[in-house]
Amino acid sequence: MTSNTPPIHQPRPSLLFFHAHPDDEAIFTGGTIALLTDLGVGVTVVIATDDHHVGPIGAETRRLEAESAATGLKVDRLVFLGYPDSGLAGEPAPGSFAATPTEEAADRLAAVAREVEATAIVAYDSGGIYGHPDHLAVHRVGTSAARLAEVPTVYQTTVDREHLHFVATHLVGRAVESLTRSSADGKLAGGSPTVLIDITIDVASVLDRKRAAMAAHISQIPPDSEAMLLDDATFAAVYGNEWYVRSGPPTVLDQLNTS
Ligand SMILES: [Zn+2]
Known part of the structure; x- marks a missing residue:
């Protein structure tokens, strides 16, 4: 029996996650990526820096670690823009x-977005989550x-500031501490207030994969680091949620909202 009905072309949703450093993708969005790829969503991860300014071995290590993390999260494509890290100070x-x-970096990112037909770009909030210069650049460039690639939706990855008050061991909390110590007014605060957050994703069901993705970044989060030594319950309390502010129409990512 034949049918005259043409096959329906349902384009697979495609999301582009843009990150500053290898390990940010796992720490801030690893659970979201695992949940999306489990749903069959195509995920591309673009990482701006790779440490090649500290030598080829450093860059190679960082890239291999990111590839290992991406494999566990079932990322379709991992792209490095290859810029040197700006450093914190x-x-x-x-x-x-x-x-x-x-504009220069945005042109390159837009080219990737067009190629994978991204329906949304995930970047960082306007404070760069915790103010690192490379994270601020992810907000601007993303x-x-x-705009350049006419991608209608942008998600700003953030952290819930109120949540951080209870979670002193979060890597972001520590980064905020160190940045606050080095700022004159001591007023710097990471993340976003709860009321401004559109999407909170409980990633408990894929937390083992998020933890494995973080652990893959051995040079940054070694087995004896504070994060890796947390017991399961504490790890879940610290890393079990991921947060986004959305501009533009909702996408498949909003379906993961558990707030
Ligand atoms: Zn970073």
Whole structure:
């Protein structure tokens, strides 16, 4: 029996996650990525920096670790833009990601977004989650690339500031502490207030895969690091939620909202 009905072309949803450093994708969005790929969503991860300024072995290590993390999360494509890390302190080094003109990096990210037909770009909140210069650049470049490639939806990865008050061991909390100590007014605060957060995703069901993805970044989060030594219950309390602010129409990512 034949049918005259043409096959319905249902484009597979495609989301592009843009991150500053290898390990950010696991820490801030690893659970979301695992939940999305389990749903059959195509996920592309683009990482801006790779440490190649500290030598080829460092860059190779960081890339291999990110590839291992991406495999566990069933990421379709992992792309490195290859910029040097700007470092935390002082002026970003010339040529580093944070010192790169926004349009230049956005052109490259937009090209990837077009190629994978991204329906949304996931970047960072306007404070760069905790103020790292490369994270601030992810906000600028991600937003700008979405405009260039006409991607209708942008998610800003963030952390719930109120949640952080209870979770002193979160890597972000520690980063906030160190940044606050180094800022003159001591007023810097990471993340976003709860009322501004559109999507909270409980990633408990894939937490083992998130933890494995974080652990894959051995050079950054070694087995004897504070995060890796947490017992399961504490790890879940610290890393069991992921947060986003959305602009543009909702996508498949909103279906994961558990708040
Ligand atoms: Zn980072």
